[in-house]
Amino acid sequence: MKKLEERILKDGILIEDRILKVDSFINYQIDVKLTNEMGREFARIFRECGATKVLTVETSGLPLAYAVARHLGDLPLLFAKKNKPNTNIDEDYCAEVRSFTKETINLIRVPKKYLNAGEKVLIIDDFLASGAASLGLLDLIEQAGASCVGVGVAVEKEFQGGRALLEAKGLRVVSLAHITKMKDGKIEFHYTE
Amino acid sequence: MKKLEERILKDGILIEDRILKVDSFINYQIDVKLTNEMGREFARIFRECGATKVLTVETSGLPLAYAVARHLGDLPLLFAKKNKPNTNIDEDYCAEVRSFTKETINLIRVPKKYLNAGEKVLIIDDFLASGAASLGLLDLIEQAGASCVGVGVAVEKEFQGGRALLEAKGLRVVSLAHITKMKDGKIEFHYTE
Numbered sequence: 001m002k003k004l005e006e007r008i009l010k011d012g013i014l015i016e017d018r019i020l021k022v023d024s025f026i027n028y029q030i031d032v033k034l035t036n037e038m039g040r041e042f043a044r045i046f047r048e049c050g051a052t053k054v055l056t057v058e059t060s061g062l063p064l065a066y067a068v069a070r071h072l073g074d075l076p077l078l079f080a081k082k083n084k085p086n087t088n089i090d091e092d093y094c095a096e097v098r099s100f101t102k103e104t105i106n107l108i109r110v111p112k113k114y115l116n117a118g119e120k121v122l123i124i125d126d127f128l129a130s131g132a133a134s135l136g137l138l139d140l141i142e143q144a145g146a147s148c149v150g151v152g153v154a155v156e157k158e159f160q161g162g163r164a165l166l167e168a169k170g171l172r173v174v175s176l177a178h179i180t181k182m183k184d185g186k187i188e189f190h191y192t193e
Numbered sequence: 194m195k196k197l198e199e200r201i202l203k204d205g206i207l208i209e210d211r212i213l214k215v216d217s218f219i220n221y222q223i224d225v226k227l228t229n230e231m232g233r234e235f236a237r238i239f240r241e242c243g244a245t246k247v248l249t250v251e252t253s254g255l256p257l258a259y260a261v262a263r264h265l266g267d268l269p270l271l272f273a274k275k276n277k278p279n280t281n282i283d284e285d286y287c288a289e290v291r292s293f294t295k296e297t298i299n300l301i302r303v304p305k306k307y308l309n310a311g312e313k314v315l316i317i318d319d320f321l322a323s324g325a326a327s328l329g330l331l332d333l334i335e336q337a338g339a340s341c342v343g344v345g346v347a348v349e350k351e352f353q354g355g356r357a358l359l360e361a362k363g364l365r366v367v368s369l370a371h372i373t374k375m376k377d378g379k380i381e382f383h384y385t386e
Binding site: 023024028029030031032033035036058059062063066067069070074075076077078079081110111113114 | 223
């Protein structure tokens with residue numbers, strides 16, 4: 001998505017060729033117009049996938065996931081939380097997620113009653129790097145006996161391996177800004193259009 | 194907002210007359226259509242307040258805050274994070290927030306560069322109970338030299354005192370479901386329409 005790529009080049013901040021900060025329009029302050037356009041674009045791309053629910057993980061993927069759900073005809077939106085499981089662990093599906101930027105391991109969870117066998121779940125997130133978050137969400141989906149019909153992310157850092165892991169599981173992965181390289185302060189995209 | 198009140202009566206779960214769980218349509222799984230309608234209603238109510246930015250705190254207020262910002266003409270949306278401040282504390286505004294349900298104290302923060310003197314900020318959140326979250330957000334706004342033009346929440350539990358505290362600071366407080374009493378498993382609303 002050209003508009004997102006241009007915005008990343010304009011406002012993204014690259015730290016040590018490893019971390020890309022997009023705080024000013026995705027991660028902290030949200031450009032609502034751009035988010036809505038990204039939601040519309042994902043709805044166009046995933047229109048035929050038969051999704052019955054959109055799933056994300058807190059926090060910064062939530063506005064985009066909402067926009068996608070809205071453009072797919074107001075699908076239910078579910079988000080996994082990162083808190084430790086409560087005492088009623090039997091009521092939640094839980095999965096482990098390793099954070100790339102913070103170097104910690106989080107548990108993510110959703111209540112079992114909101115993820116059911118047979119559902120077709122579209123995963124939406126702001127970033128795809130190592131793929132850990134999406135794999136954790138996929139784990140929750142599989143525990144429920146539901147299926148994942150695709151993974152859509154705003155910004156992908158392909159060289160961190162997430163896409164390869166997800167595609168190896170047979171998943172369709174779509175990113176709106178597909179970064180192939182971050183080197184010497186420069187960002188290179190795999191242009192799809 | 195009649196539709197929200199009816200939904201609370203239908204799907205809300207009251208625990209010990211103190212905690213109202215709305216996990217199935219606001220806090221965990223999000224009813225996107227209802228959220229969009231709430232966003233439109235807040236935009237109608239706050240249309241003339243001159244807001245230049247919408248502010249919320251992670252996590253579950255984010256979809257509603259996004260919907261409000263969208264209906265107010267794609268205003269920038271900023272959310273405060275609950276993490277501990279990073280080492281660059283000079284770059285963030287920080288405030289303390291006491292959680293009513295979890296009985297903990299969190300620090301919330303926003304980067305200084307996203308909240309500027311002179312801005313007119315509309316606070317949006319899913320719940321108003323003790324008012325702690327809104328007061329924390331107000332603290333951030335005041336540190337920045339900006340002003341708060343209103344507080345909009347989906348669900349208010351008036352008897353927990355938040356409205357009184359906020360109104361004492363001269364703030365306009367609007368809730369779409371204004372609960373005056375939760376007793377013996379029954380919920381009573383202050384109907385505004």
